[in-house]
Amino acid sequence: MIKERKSGQLIVISAPSGCGKGSVINGLLKRNKNLWLSVSTTSRQIRENDIPGVTYNFVTEEEFKEKIKEGFFLEYTNYVGNYYGTPKGTIKEKLDQGIDVILEIEIEGAANIKKLIPEAIFIFILPPSLKTMVKRLQKRGTDSKEKIIKRFHTAYKEINEVTKYNYVVVNDILEDAIDKVEAIITAEKCRVDRIEEVFVDTKEEEIHELLMDDEKAFDNESLSEKLDLSLIHISEPTRRSYIS
Ligand code: 5GP
Numbered sequence: 222m223i224k225e226r227k228s229g230q231l232i233v234i235s236a237p238s239g240c241g242k243g244s245v246i247n248g249l250l251k252r253n254k255n256l257w258l259s260v261s262t263t264s265r266q267i268r269e270n271d272i273p274g275v276t277y278n279f280v281t282e283e284e285f286k287e288k289i290k291e292g293f294f295l296e297y298t299n300y301v302g303n304y305y306g307t308p309k310g311t312i313k314e315k316l317d318q319g320i321d322v323i324l325e326i327e328i329e330g331a332a333n334i335k336k337l338i339p340e341a342i343f344i345f346i347l348p349p350s351l352k353t354m355v356k357r358l359q360k361r362g363t364d365s366k367e368k369i370i371k372r373f374h375t376a377y378k379e380i381n382e383v384t385k386y387n388y389v390v391v392n393d394i395l396e397d398a399i400d401k402v403e404a405i406i407t408a409e410k411c412r413v414d415r416i417e418e419v420f421v422d423t424k425e426e427e428i429h430e431l432l433m434d435d436e437k438a439f440d441n442e443s444l445s446e447k448l449d450l451s452l453i454h455i456s457e458p459t460r461r462s463y464i465s
Pocket of ligand 1: 300
């Protein structure tokens, strides 16, 4: 029998501003009940589409700095003049419950997570073209011209970081991009290194005896009793946890 790790998978998704990463993640969440999106804390201004407590937890810069001192964050960064941070607490809880957790964070935060949790999956989303990226940035009504330009330069630099990730997905057709990210998560779940223990060996002798026994070898009940065991056994939530 093979014992697989039960803890959820940590999935880090980054994308330069203007890649439509939010739509990809929303699509994923709609399709998968076992996925949970971590809600970051930020000191940036609330935008039109923001829902406090859902898109972000909004705090002042002073409150953010206080939380840094308290050790509230798994990682945090200052991005284009505002603070953003991933709270530690709920993530550990969700992973221990076997729920997959998505962190939607920029590249510096992703690099910090890689140091802390190298077994996380790192996915980078790209726009189909620079034109699409610029157009998407301009569409954000609440950002000033200066902010849009700053975000463009940051996004442009970020594209060079793609090779630090495990996977890259181009968000051209939204449904295709969601399919690809879903496929990556599924493939990761089948990785051999998610297996904790293999104990197929212990059954070999028993099955040998069964096959030697002329009566039992062709008897369905005996066969079911011995062989109807799933080879992949999902263990109870393990003590082994990503985040301490
Ligand atoms: P926006 O202001 O457009 O919502 O986000 C700006 C950038 O901050 C995006 O690239 C987003 O992924 C990133 N971000 C959001 N939350 C976090 C976080 O908790 N940590 C880090 N490092 N980046 C974050």
